[in-house]
Amino acid sequence: MMQKRTGTYTLIAALCATLFLLPGCGEQVLVFHPVGPVGQVEKQMIILSIVMVSIVVIPVIALLWVIVVRYRDTPDNPTPYRPEWSESRTLEFLWWAVPIVIIGVLGFVTVQKTFALVRPPGKVINPLTIQVTSLDWKWLFQYPGQKIATVNYCEIPANRPIEFVLTSNAPMNSFWVPQLGGQEYTMPGMAMKLWLEADQPGVYFGSGANFSGEGFSHMHFHVIARPQSDFDHWVQRIKSTAPPLTTQQYAVLAQRTIVQPMSFSTNQPGLFEKIVSQDGGMYMRRDLMKGKVNTHVGTD
Amino acid sequence: MLYNVENFASHFFVLGDPLIYGADVSIVLVSLAIVFVLTYYKKWGWLWREWLTTVDHKKIGIMYMIAALLMLFRGGVDAILMRTQLIMPNMPFLKAQHYNEIFTTHGTIMILFMAMPFIFAMMNIAVPLQIGARDVAFPYLNAISFWLFFFAAMLLNLSFVIGGSPDAGWTSYAPLAGLTFDKGPGENYYLLALQITGIGSMATGINFFVTIMKMRAPGMTLMRMPLFTWSILAACIIIIFAFPPLTAALTLLLMDRLAGAHFFTIFDGGNPMMYVNMFWMWGHPEVYIVVLPAFGVFSEVVATFSKKRTFGYASMVASLIAIAVISFFTWVHHFFTMGAGPGVNSFFAVATMIIAIPTGVKVFNWLFTMYQGRIRTKLPMLWAIAFIPNFAIGGASGVMLAVAPADYQFHNSYFLVAHFHQVLIGGVVFGMLAGMYYWWPKMFGFMLNERLGRIAFWFFNIGFYVCFLPQYWLGWMGMTRRIYTYLPGMGWTFWNIISTFGAYLMGVGFVFIVLQILYSIRYGERDLTGDPWDGRTLEWSLPSPVPHYNFARIPEVTGRDAWWTMKEAKQKGEMQPELEPLKPIHMPNDSGRPFILSVLFFIFGFGMVFTWYPMAAVAFIGILLSLILRSFEYDTDHTLSVDEIRRTEAAYGRV
Known part of the structure; x- marks a missing residue:
């Protein structure tokens, strides 16, 4: 049963993926096909930000999936149930710290590029x-x-x-x-x-x-x-x-x-x-x- | 003479569009039907006594919710019309002007006349019950808030058939919304409707701030308050500080339009950029005003349906306050492309990203509230679970937009449209629907049908992704927002078809919610316990629906999750404290004046829209008169006798 369901999910995921790739990352996705230095920098920033936010978003979705599947309220659920457990210094430190680091890095690069884009791209020869x-x-x-x-x-x-x-x-x-x-x-x-x-x-x-x-x-x-x-x-x-x-x-x-x-x-x-x-x-x-x-x- | 009348009528009524004739007909028919039903069943007196004059926060909350659902319908129809127009390139369905009016009213209604009343509904219904209070601090003012909102919503909706709708976008940027470029009364409708509902919002903000600070039951310290109440406290603080800039911006723009001032014109020293700044000084905090209460609902729902204490309560409170404060330092991210300079842009980019930190903390705390809990996927929990991936993606695209150099490529594109719909629907609408399902039995005393609710959930949720994920893609393909038509050959058509299909699925989802409510009114299971979800907070200690005085005896609070603690103590067979004898209860009188005052505001607004100053002046004098009369009213409250309370409690089986 579980096996079969996983199969279905894989199929759905594969379908979604092809659907997105079909008309393709073709030339029509303009922002991802820059033809100049300014567009290049902006594309790099977009890709960097996608990578950085994925560090949080993917674990969140995975965790949600696991937790909702594991801790259902069924009579014979063998997983632990701790209704009073509500504090953990370590865990809370972890999810204050990780986003701070991510935002720190992303913020730093953002400031750098924001200043850079005010100046002309490359060497100005006869603009x-x-x-x-x-x-x-x-x-x-x-x-x-x-x-x-x-x-x-x-x-x-x-x-x-x-x-x-x-x-x-x-x-x-x-x-x-x-x-x-x-x-x-x-x-x-x-x-x-x-x-x-x-x-x-x-x-x-x-x-x-x-x-x-x-x-x-x-x-x-x-x-x-x-x-x-x-x-x-x-x-x-x-x-x-x-x-x-x-x-x-x-x-x-x-x-x-x-x-x-x-x-x-x-x-x-x-x-x-x-x-x-x-x-x-x-x-x-x-x-x-x-x-x-x-x-x-x-x-x- | 006849010509004059004709000329007036052709400007006064919106003519020449079959959709609007359809709206005319349906407005007349619905009004007639309402009048007929009320007269036939002799319900006029009931309507006046029970609803129009009530100052009971629970009834006001219910009226807010019904109004919000109606406005969700109106805004949703707008959305369906727009998506239909965009399904194909060069679609001949709507004309440019009509499309512009529709996206303007869609945005205005969804934010100010759907999201705002929906959060006001939830806070009215739950906050006094959660803190063990018998009403809000200022019940009469609460009624005024509601009726001002209601008549402001009517005023804005009237523009569709009389005079013409606003058409400069929900942001209504000057100079486009100024007199030079926008002659008609549409923009006046926008300015006056927002101003009138703004007075109501401000009053609600103050009202609930005072209620939460001053009216908590004994023992309920701030750090024992339910998280929903905390979220409302944070939202109220934002309301109090964010609405003044909006009020000022609207007033100045109205003076430009009606009195020939030059605050935001492009000639004579006006500065349109100032309007943009002032609008977003309110506009950005506004999105937190509507999303924080949704966070609050999720905190309640996740803990209740995981049968577990909220994880990291202190962090949850800290992040609410952090978001409330930082929300005032991000407004420039709505116009990085205005060229404010790299220093300014950097500051606001980083400030915006910082908001993601407390928000992320909240998401992890919700996850770990569920972890090692016992999860029941009832309807409120279903929406809460669906919210998390949705908001994670929406929040992530928000961080991407905050990266100023990347924003130059996202700004005003469908990427932005997808982002804010993802956080506003995935956050606010999911949150308010979760709240509606959660507190419905408390409001009405019966349960909503699960099966129909699940069908609605899946249609709406899947429809959401089908509708909005392609829009991120469209943004990258260069499609800008607010265009009513586009050319073939850009590769946009395919994604637009999918997106429109998704919007239809969401429409079907909404229809199922309506069906679910109608079905349950007739066949819904009664809630006899008052605690159908095995709740944790004080509202579940009361019978459903709650008697109008809320608590026969004000509870003593000894810890967080007050009701859960009481239930546990009872289960363990601990000694129950001796019940105090009932005491008479002091209650505010109902009053028709908030309703009448708001009707006067409506007439005042309508007069101003068409610059019929005598009409506006008469209404304004009426408003002043109502306020003065209230000041000299001494018979404003009454006392419920112990007998009456005992009878009511007995009827609920609680003596």
Whole structure:
């Protein structure tokens, strides 16, 4: 009887396992398939935390199983019954101490990596700056260096650190490209920096992660990473073929609409700073005056 | 003129959606049915005398529980609608606006109008009985708390058919919830309903804090209190300190919306980040307000159904207090991605992880309470056992979320959704259901059917894992929360289908709970002993249902597990202390004013929602008048004669 039941449980466990592995740890599990140093670090932290919490969770579930099976209230249960036993210094010390050690280790690494991620990944050789503005309900990417702009997609050179500077001219959103790395909020009146980098060319899914109203579900975009020379070609092509980003055009973009990807051959110098300062940018006035908004580390 | 009326009506009533027309029809039909039944069976007087005017904590507890179950149904229907919309990519079932309203009300109702009243139900029913008291410290205030909650819940639910529901998420972040981006009355409903129920919650927190500190039976020292009472004490302390920031945040946002202030706007010097901070200064402690009482229930249930003393009582108390204190230092983990800086993020990340330590200690203590015990898997114990693996996984994913760099990848994704549902359902809902099954015979005097309860348990429990485990996976696949539709080709479809199927299983589980209650009302076995589970704490020394004065004689407590000790002494044939003669009992009078006061609050709230200030002003004057009248009321209590007590006790067979 017991044998047969164990068999059934094994079967169920095996079924569950295959069910989870079937669509696989395939490429679609984005967080586990990072393509850049930031995503790599975050993936390592996720795996480390899974291992650390398992040290407690697996014994708890195993213990529960054993205890519930062994100490049932049946008339002929031969196991000991000690209704008054309720203290044990050793045991209690054990389960105060073990979690403290686990949390100590995990906490230490967390603090280390939290500080590390504020800095650009790897060596900063000629980083590229992209100014990101979340609008209702679209993403505007401006390239101050290249003097172009795009909407709802962005192209980046692979193997080069990208400094995304984030703001919003609409309710707060969050800029998230899982395969490159974790997200950061885009907030009106703030310009915050997020360092990301792609190790290899490819098309990466990105989306707005913080609810911002009716069109929120449609705020996804692609980040297309190409080799530097292809990226330069792309910039040239946009410059020669796309329409300019005029003030009227921006006013149209700022309306509450859902749009297809767009490209613009100019970027409106000063537009980004204007957006930040009009939406309560007084918190950043000091930096704006020094012309530092591009290099402001939102996290200092 | 006619045009004006039409224009008004089309904004006032929510039009154009078949689901809402369905809701309109069902609201009217249910209301008519209630009126008909009450009139036909001549029950209006009974309703008023026995329920609407009662100040008896047991009846208030029962009303809290019924309201919580109704709200669980409403929030559950919301959940089923959302899961149906998400079953397939590009599903044409709900529109964006409707979906946004549904997830907003789902969250708001489940936390504030389901979890909160459910814990208030359990504490009302059990705390005075466990500490050997005849009522709470302020019975009249207790009734006010309940009716404020009840009418706040009605106000929020009304938004569905009149004016439109709030749609900015249960967190209602400014500026999205500000006037610039959200014109309609929906957000006003949210702000006023939360504010009104918040007054009730604050009063309950103070009421039970005082009750536990001042009204314990002689001999019941703090370290002899049952762990459920301890958990309520800890929860009350959190309530008292956590609700003020919420009250302030809601008031300021309401001023932004109604009076054109600029606290949280993005223009004119407002700072929306301040709202986010203030909301979570309440919001994080809030999750401990609802989960600590669940821990308390599990402590009672595990000890009772293992026939064993609670293991590590002192550790259990210490960890409750530790959690209560640390819960105030974790709020920033809800927005690590706001860029507060690595120093701030590190502090809150580590503080959050530290909470896992006392929580883990509690889990081990529950396990070792069962170890070398004698486990009976009755319904309350079944839910308690199911809670442990569930909460272990949910807690573990919580620690994972606390790792700030990892959180950048989890935040706002379905990973987060899976985590908080796992701790809130696996912790709070399982805990409250365990509590409901445990104290049901005490409340009503009959047992709930085990068989139907077991069917419900398995549907709900298996459904839970089928629904939420895939959501962890979906989060890793990049699916963000609060999207009403998604594109095919992301690999999300398969897991969404499974998750929706799980939600349906949970729905079936809920239906079986309802069936179980209905069946047992008719066929349930009577509880004649008052102690059906072989309990350990004082509430089981009383007959079921408990007479309205609770204890004919206030018990003398000599140790922990007071009732267990008394039973053992009796079994050993030890000398029983001579019964003291009965004395007259001093009881509070029933009053209709808490009900009327809360109706006035409802009218005030409704007037404010639509900025009909004359209506709000009249109601507000009414509120003040009720408070003044109460201040000049001198006939507030009465005395039960010894004869009356003797008759009641005799009817229970206890002389």
